[in-house]
Amino acid sequence: MYVVTVIFEPHAGQMEAFLPLMLENARLSLADEPGCHRFDICLSEDGNRVFLYELYTDEAAFGQHVETVHFKAFDRAVADLVAQKTVKNYKLL
Template sequence: MYVVTVTFEPHPGQMDAFLPLMLDNARRSLEDEPGCHRFDVCLSADRNSVFLYELYTDEAAFAAHVETPHFKAFDVAVADMVRQKSVNIYELV
């Protein structure tokens, strides 16, 4: 399995706009993508960052995810809201 973790730090005051878009992206990924097995959205206690834990069948399934219309729309919609984003890739062992 292919694991992707992402941490988003929205600009101050943007979390209320960012979070519903993130949750919709996660929901649609799970519903519409057979290669997406898990998509957890975690909000930090201070509400300043969002951590994602995503699990895909393989790298090709993740590559398909980033090409979906719902992901592309999400990515454009949040581009100006996000101060920092970090992505890490792992293999589930």
């Protein structure tokens, strides 16, 4: 299994606009992508960061994820809302 973690730090005052877009991307990923097994969204205690834990069958399934229409639409929609994005990849043991 292939794990992807992402930390989003939206610009000040943009979390309210960001979260519904993030939730919809996660919903569509789980519903439409057979290779996406988990898509957890976590909000930091201070409400300034969003942490994602995504689980895919393999790296190819994640590659398919980033090519989907819904992911590309999400990525475009949040581009101006996000100050920083950190992505890390892991192999589940």
